[in-house]
Amino acid sequence: QKEVEQNSGPLSVPEGAIASLNCTYSDRGSQSFFWYRQYSGKSPELIMFIYSNGDKEDGRFTAQLNKASQYVSLLIRDSQPSDSATYLCAVDQTGANNLFFGTGTRLTVIP
Amino acid sequence: EPEVTQTPSHQVTQMGQEVILRCVPISNHLYFYWYRQILGQKVEFLVSFYNNEISEKSEIFDDQFSVERPDGSNFTLKIRSTKLEDSAMYFCASSFDRNTDTQYFGPGTRLTVL
Numbered sequence: 001q002k003e004v005e006q007n008s009g010p011l012s013v014p015e016g017a018i019a020s021l022n023c024t025y026s027d028r029g030s031q032s033f034f035w036y037r038q039y040s041g042k043s044p045e046l047i048m049f050i051y052s053n054g055d056k057e058d059g060r061f062t063a064q065l066n067k068a069s070q071y072v073s074l075l076i077r078d079s080q081p082s083d084s085a086t087y088l089c090a091v092d093q094t095g096a097n098n099l100f101f102g103t104g105t106r107l108t109v110i111p
Numbered sequence: 112e113p114e115v116t117q118t119p120s121h122q123v124t125q126m127g128q129e130v131i132l133r134c135v136p137i138s139n140h141l142y143f144y145w146y147r148q149i150l151g152q153k154v155e156f157l158v159s160f161y162n163n164e165i166s167e168k169s170e171i172f173d174d175q176f177s178v179e180r181p182d183g184s185n186f187t188l189k190i191r192s193t194k195l196e197d198s199a200m201y202f203c204a205s206s207f208d209r210n211t212d213t214q215y216f217g218p219g220t221r222l223t224v225l
Contacts, residue, residue: 034213042218042219043219046213049213088154101155102153103152103153
């Protein structure tokens with residue numbers, strides 16, 4: 001069965017620190033990887049996507065992909081209290097842009 | 112900025128009743144999706160729709176569910192005979208391109224089945 005696994009947390013970091021969120025996936029055929037942020041009661045909001053092995057940076061966010069290890073991560077630098085949310089890892093396993101989500105990691109940034 | 116809209120924001124219904132959830136995708140998008148999220152659980156794919164037909168559907172999307180694009184703007188999800196376990200947040204999403212674009216989610220409709 002295809003799975004996307006995340007540590008549910010909660011993960012607590014002090015303001016200004018680096019938050020590291022991790023995700024593993026089971027389907028080696030997965031092609032596209034996404035990180036969404038979801039505030040309580042709200043819809044998922046795209047933060048970043050990554051297709052190739054290595055790092056991809058966008059502002060305070062860095063996504064890292066290692067297809068050999070079937071591992072994707074998100075680093076948030078200079079964490080802010082407004083970053084407190086659940087972070088969802090999503091994988092396009094079939095190449096058809098139908099996303100399979102992990103359960104999410106709840107992040108709390110402590111002022 | 113264009114956005115996906117959904118109505119109603121909250122729908123309460125009795126078990127066994129039919130409900131229709133409505134979505135207006137972003138105007139130049141061609142691919143449409145429904146996802147659901149049971150409270151406290153992960154977001155789950157239901158169905159994708161392109162060119163007026165279903166592209167893919169998950170095991171959740173059984174005969175009780177149907178989708179339709181009745182006109183040039185709306186995209187609907189119908190649940191024929193609701194069950195208690197259909198209570199969830201239902202998200203509509205749309206994208207321009209199937210393979211490389213990203214999906215934009217609507218705000219969701221919270222469905223409560225009593």
